Amino acid sequence: GDSVTQMEGPVTLSEEAFLTINCTYTATGYPSLFWYVQYPGEGLQLLLKATKADDKGSNKGFEATYRKETTSFHLEKGSVQVSDSAVYFCALTLGGGATNKLIFGTGTLLAVQP
Amino acid sequence: NAGVTQTPKFQVLKTGQSMTLQCAQDMNHEYMSWYRQDPGMGLRLIHYSVGAGITDQGEVPNGYNVSRSTTEDFPLRLLSAAPSQTSVYFCASSYTVSGRGGDTQYFGPGTRLTVL
Numbered sequence: 001g002d003s004v005t006q007m008e009g010p011v012t013l014s015e016e017a018f019l020t021i022n023c024t025y026t027a028t029g030y031p032s033l034f035w036y037v038q039y040p041g042e043g044l045q046l047l048l049k050a051t052k053a054d055d056k057g058s059n060k061g062f063e064a065t066y067r068k069e070t071t072s073f074h075l076e077k078g079s080v081q082v083s084d085s086a087v088y089f090c091a092l093t094l095g096g097g098a099t100n101k102l103i104f105g106t107g108t109l110l111a112v113q114p
Numbered sequence: 115n116a117g118v119t120q121t122p123k124f125q126v127l128k129t130g131q132s133m134t135l136q137c138a139q140d141m142n143h144e145y146m147s148w149y150r151q152d153p154g155m156g157l158r159l160i161h162y163s164v165g166a167g168i169t170d171q172g173e174v175p176n177g178y179n180v181s182r183s184t185t186e187d188f189p190l191r192l193l194s195a196a197p198s199q200t201s202v203y204f205c206a207s208s209y210t211v212s213g214r215g216g217d218t219q220y221f222g223p224g225t226r227l228t229v230l
Contacts, residue, residue: 024197036221041219042223042224043118043204043222043223043224044157044206044221045218045221046206046218046219049218055184063202066177089156089157094216100145100147100162100208100219101147101159101162101172102147102157102159102206102219104149104156104157104158105156106154106155106156107156
């Protein structure tokens with residue numbers, strides 16, 4: 001079935017370090033891909049998205065490129081800050097009926113130390 | 115614009131009790147959904163609605179009921195709570211069921227439910 005796999009955490013980095021969180025997917029058809037972020041005690045909010053192959057989503061210094069050939073959507077940031085500490089979820093939706101059903105990965109906790 | 119609101123924020127129930135988790139959105143979104151978040155499992159879809167009067171089951175619907183009488187509200191009912199329903203519940207909405215699958219979903223702040 002359709003699924004999302006992301007690297008397990010926690011990921012602990014020092015401030016200004018480079019961040020990569022790996023995400024791969026299995027899906028029939030042509031999914032849209034998302035990264036959502038959950039700050040402590042809050043709900044999820046969209047970080048970035050890409051709706052077709054080779055699209056790059058970007059926001060707040062984060063980037064991810066939709067790679068159909070490797071079925072991946074890895075999240076990157078060149079220089080993390082303490083305020084980036086959160087749980088990051090990779091997710092997908094599929095085309096067709098009820099297309100907004102999100103399929104989530106298990107989440108990756110990022111802890112950035114000063 | 116309040117976005118997606120959920121009440122209550124916290125709730126403790128005893129096994130067998132019933133309750134309703136409230137969800138409302140003021141963005142005139144067609145699509146609304148309920149997810150539960152459990153450690154190590156990400157978020158899983160419980161029920162969803164593509165418009166007033168239309169609901170359908172998600173991945174984990176057992177033990178939960180929903181209805182959608184208005185565009186704004188999408189309550190989730192637990193008829194007889196069980197310890198396995200201890201979780202954090204999130205409501206989400208999006209503007210359109212576009213057929214393209216790329217619509218952004220907006221999440222509420224969550225309800226943390228404990229069933230003893």
